[in-house]
Amino acid sequence: MAEKLIDPWGSGLLEDYEKIVKDFGLEAFNPKMFPEPNRLMRRGVVFAGRDLARVADAIKGRKKFYALTGIMPSAEKIHFGTKMVIENMAYFQKHGAKTVVAIADLESAAVRGVSLAEARKRALEFQIPAYIALGLDPKKTLFYFQSENREVTRVAFEAAQKITFNEFRSTYGSPEPSRIMSALTQIGDILYPQHEERMAGIVPVGIDQEPHIRLSRDFVTRTQSTLKFTQVSSIYHKYTPSLDGGLKMSKSKPESCIELPEDAKTACAKIKHALTGGRDTLEEHRRLGAVIEKDMVFELLKQHLVEDDRELQEIYEEYKGGRMTSGELKQIACEKITVFMNGLQEGIDDARSLVKSKELNFIS
Amino acid sequence: MAEKLIDPWGSGLLEDYEKIVKDFGLEAFNPKMFPEPNRLMRRGVVFAGRDLARVADAIKGRKKFYALTGIMPSAEKIHFGTKMVIENMAYFQKHGAKTVVAIADLESAAVRGVSLAEARKRALEFQIPAYIALGLDPKKTLFYFQSENREVTRVAFEAAQKITFNEFRSTYGSPEPSRIMSALTQIGDILYPQHEERMAGIVPVGIDQEPHIRLSRDFVTRTQSTLKFTQVSSIYHKYTPSLDGGLKMSKSKPESCIELPEDAKTACAKIKHALTGGRDTLEEHRRLGAVIEKDMVFELLKQHLVEDDRELQEIYEEYKGGRMTSGELKQIACEKITVFMNGLQEGIDDARSLVKSKELNFIS
Numbered sequence: 001m002a003e004k005l006i007d008p009w010g011s012g013l014l015e016d017y018e019k020i021v022k023d024f025g026l027e028a029f030n031p032k033m034f035p036e037p038n039r040l041m042r043r044g045v046v047f048a049g050r051d052l053a054r055v056a057d058a059i060k061g062r063k064k065f066y067a068l069t070g071i072m073p074s075a076e077k078i079h080f081g082t083k084m085v086i087e088n089m090a091y092f093q094k095h096g097a098k099t100v101v102a103i104a105d106l107e108s109a110a111v112r113g114v115s116l117a118e119a120r121k122r123a124l125e126f127q128i129p130a131y132i133a134l135g136l137d138p139k140k141t142l143f144y145f146q147s148e149n150r151e152v153t154r155v156a157f158e159a160a161q162k163i164t165f166n167e168f169r170s171t172y173g174s175p176e177p178s179r180i181m182s183a184l185t186q187i188g189d190i191l192y193p194q195h196e197e198r199m200a201g202i203v204p205v206g207i208d209q210e211p212h213i214r215l216s217r218d219f220v221t222r223t224q225s226t227l228k229f230t231q232v233s234s235i236y237h238k239y240t241p242s243l244d245g246g247l248k249m250s251k252s253k254p255e256s257c258i259e260l261p262e263d264a265k266t267a268c269a270k271i272k273h274a275l276t277g278g279r280d281t282l283e284e285h286r287r288l289g290a291v292i293e294k295d296m297v298f299e300l301l302k303q304h305l306v307e308d309d310r311e312l313q314e315i316y317e318e319y320k321g322g323r324m325t326s327g328e329l330k331q332i333a334c335e336k337i338t339v340f341m342n343g344l345q346e347g348i349d350d351a352r353s354l355v356k357s358k359e360l361n362f363i364s
Numbered sequence: 365m366a367e368k369l370i371d372p373w374g375s376g377l378l379e380d381y382e383k384i385v386k387d388f389g390l391e392a393f394n395p396k397m398f399p400e401p402n403r404l405m406r407r408g409v410v411f412a413g414r415d416l417a418r419v420a421d422a423i424k425g426r427k428k429f430y431a432l433t434g435i436m437p438s439a440e441k442i443h444f445g446t447k448m449v450i451e452n453m454a455y456f457q458k459h460g461a462k463t464v465v466a467i468a469d470l471e472s473a474a475v476r477g478v479s480l481a482e483a484r485k486r487a488l489e490f491q492i493p494a495y496i497a498l499g500l501d502p503k504k505t506l507f508y509f510q511s512e513n514r515e516v517t518r519v520a521f522e523a524a525q526k527i528t529f530n531e532f533r534s535t536y537g538s539p540e541p542s543r544i545m546s547a548l549t550q551i552g553d554i555l556y557p558q559h560e561e562r563m564a565g566i567v568p569v570g571i572d573q574e575p576h577i578r579l580s581r582d583f584v585t586r587t588q589s590t591l592k593f594t595q596v597s598s599i600y601h602k603y604t605p606s607l608d609g610g611l612k613m614s615k616s617k618p619e620s621c622i623e624l625p626e627d628a629k630t631a632c633a634k635i636k637h638a639l640t641g642g643r644d645t646l647e648e649h650r651r652l653g654a655v656i657e658k659d660m661v662f663e664l665l666k667q668h669l670v671e672d673d674r675e676l677q678e679i680y681e682e683y684k685g686g687r688m689t690s691g692e693l694k695q696i697a698c699e700k701i702t703v704f705m706n707g708l709q710e711g712i713d714d715a716r717s718l719v720k721s722k723e724l725n726f727i728s
Binding site for chain 2: 148153
C-alpha cells in the first residue's frame with residue numbers, strides 16, 4: 001500500500017492519483033507483479049488496483065480466471081480511455097484470461113434512448129470491430145448482449161437485496177431508479193463469468209468506474225456464505241488528459257479531444273494546438289529544456305503512440321534537454337497518430353467483415 | 365365516479381372502500397358494464413377499477429385484450445385474496461381475454477430468498493395446479509417465469525428511466541433497491557402481453573397492489589409518444605375479512621385465517637370461533653335478527669361459498685329475520701367449506717398431473 005506510484009516519465013497529474021489511491025484504499029500498481037507488463041503498466045498509466053495478487057497468482061499458476069469489460073453501444077466513437085481498457089483486456093487475454101465483453105444494450109436503451117435493435121446494429125457495425133482492431137482476439141473473446149443474458153438479471157436481483165438505498169445514495173449521490181438499475185445490472189455483468197464456475201476475475205476500468213467495482217465487491221463479501229463468488233479484482237488506468245491540460249479528454253471540448261477513429265488530419269490539427277512544456281523562446285528552450293510534466297503531447301506519446309520504451313526514453317531526453325522543440329515533438333506525434341489512425345480504420349474494416357461472417361462467439 | 369358502490373348484501377367495511385375509491389380516484393365498479401358478471405362482481409366484492417370501459421368495450425366488440433396476474437412461488441399456501449384474483453382472471457378468460465400468468469421467481473428469489481430452482485419446483489408442484497383448480501383454463505393460459513422473460517427486463521429498464529426516485533419514495537415509502545427493482549419488473553410484467561401487439565388489458569388485484577398499477581399507468585402515459593402502449597385497466601376486489609372481524613385475513617392471526625388448501629376440519633374449527641352478528645340470547649336473536657354487516661361467516665358465504673344468488677338471498681333473509689341462528693349459519697359454512705376444500709384438493713391433484721404431462725403453455 002505504501003508502494004510508490006511508478007511513473008518513470010513524469011506527469012503533472014501524479015499527485016492527484018496518489019490521493020485517489022489513498023482516499024479509495026486502492027493498492028498502488030507495481031508492474032513487477034505481472035509477467036511482461038504492457039506499455040500502460042510499465043509506464044505508470046496503470047496506477048492502481050484491488051486484489052491484484054489473486055490475478056497475478058492465477059496467471060503464474062495457470063489457473064482459470066477471467067477479464068471482463070463492457071461496450072456501451074450508443075456511442076458513435078470510442079475514446080482513449082476505452083482504448084486503454086481494451087489494451088489491458090488484451091494483456092490478460094494473452095496471459096490466459098477467459099475474456100468476456102458485455103454489450104450494455106439495456107443501459108444504452110434506458111439511459112441514452114437507443115433502441116435495442118439500433119444498439120445491436122451499432123455494436124456489430126462499430127464497437128465490436130473497434131474492440132477487435134484495438135487488440136482483442138476475436139476467436140478468444142465471448143460477447144453477450146445484456147438484454148439476452150438472463151443470468152445477469154438474476155444476479156442483479158440478488159444484488160438488489162443486499163445493497164441498501166443509503167449505500168446507493170452515498171455511492172452515486174443521485175439515487176435515481178435508472179442509476180440503481182444500471183448499477184445492479186453492472187454487478188450482474190461483473191460476476192457473470194463466474195456463473196458456471198467460481199474463479200478470480202479482473203475488470204480493467206478508469207477510476208470513475210470505481211463505485212461499480214466497490215458495490216460488486218461488497219455484494220460478493222455479503223453473499224460469501226451463500227453464493228460463494230470469488231472476490232473480483234480491478235485495475236485502474238489514469239485518464240488521457242485533455243490536449244489543453246485538463247484532467248481528461250472530453251467531447252465537451254472537441255478541439256482538445258481526439259476520438260477513435262478520427263481523420264488523421266483533424267487529429268494532427270488538434271495536436272498542433274495542444275498545451276506543451278516548451279519554453280517561451282527557442283533560446284530559453286535550448287537552455288532550460290521542456291517541462292515534460294506539463295506537456296500533453298508527450299503524455300499522448302507516452303500513453304498511446306510510442307510502443308518502444310527506448311524510443312520514448314530518447315524522445316524524453318532530447319526534449320527535456322532542449323535539443324528537441326515542441327514543434328518537433330508535435331511533428332512526431334502527428335506522424336505517429338497518422339499511422340495509428342490509418343491502421344485503426346483498416347483494422348475496424350477488417351474486423352467488420354469478420355463480424356459479418358459470424359465468426360464471433362456470442363453467448364445468449 | 366359518483367356512482368354508488370353496490371353491495372346488495374351489506375358489509376360493515378363498505379365505508380372504508382368508499383373512501384379508498386375517492387382517495388385513489390378510482391371508478392366505482394358497476395356490474396352492469398360487463399356481460400354475465402361473476403359472483404364477486406354481482407355482490408359488490410369487486411368494488412372499483414380503472415379504465416373499465418376500455419375492457420368492457422373489448423369484450424362487447426370482440427376485440428383483442430388480455431388479463432394478467434402473477435404467481436409468487438415462495439408461498440406455501442394461497443389465500444382467499446388470490447382466489448378472487450383467479451376468479452376474475454377466469455371471468456375475463458371466459459370472455460375472450462388472452463390470459464397471462466407471470467411467475468415472479470426473480471422476486472421470490474430476491475425478496476424471500478427462494479432459489480430460482482426451488483421457485484420453479486414450487487410453482488409447478490403447487491401454485492400453477494392451484495390456479496388451474498381455482499378456475500383458469502390450462503389450455504388457454506400462458507405462463508412464464510420472470511427470470512426467463514427478456515422482454516420484461518427490457519421494459520423494466522425503460523421504466524427505470526421514466527419514474528423518478530421521489531415518485532418511488534412517495535409511492536412505497538421505503539425506496540430500497542429491492543423494492544424499486546421489483547416494482548419496475550412488475551411494470552414489465554403488466555405490459556408484457558402487449559409486446560407484440562398493443563391491446564387493452566386488465567389486471568385484477570387487491571387494493572394493496574394499486575401502487576404498481578398506478579406506476580404502470582404513469583409509465584404508459586409518459587411513453588405514449590414513443591412506446592405507444594395501450595393504457596392498462598385494473599379491477600379491485602375487497603379483502604376477505606379476518607374471521608375475528610379484522611379488515612383482512614392474515615397468517616399473523618392463524619386462528620382467524622383460512623388458507624387454501626386447508627384441512628376441512630381445521631377450517632370448520634376456525635369458522636366455529638368466528639365473529640358473527642348473532643345476538644346475545646336466542647330470544648333476542650329471534651326478535652331482532654342477526655346484524656349481518658358484522659357477521660364474518662356470512663361474508664365468507666357471500667364472497668366464496670355460495671354461488672347461487674337466490675340461495676344467498678334466502679340465507680340472508682332467514683338469518684336477518686332471526687329464524688336462522690349463527691350456529692346454524694356456521695354449520696352451513698362448515699358444510700360448504702368442506703365441499704370446497706375437498707374439491708380444491710382434488711382439483712390441485714388433477715392439475716398437477718396435467719402440469720407433469722407438460723400440457724401447459726410456457727413462454728420463455
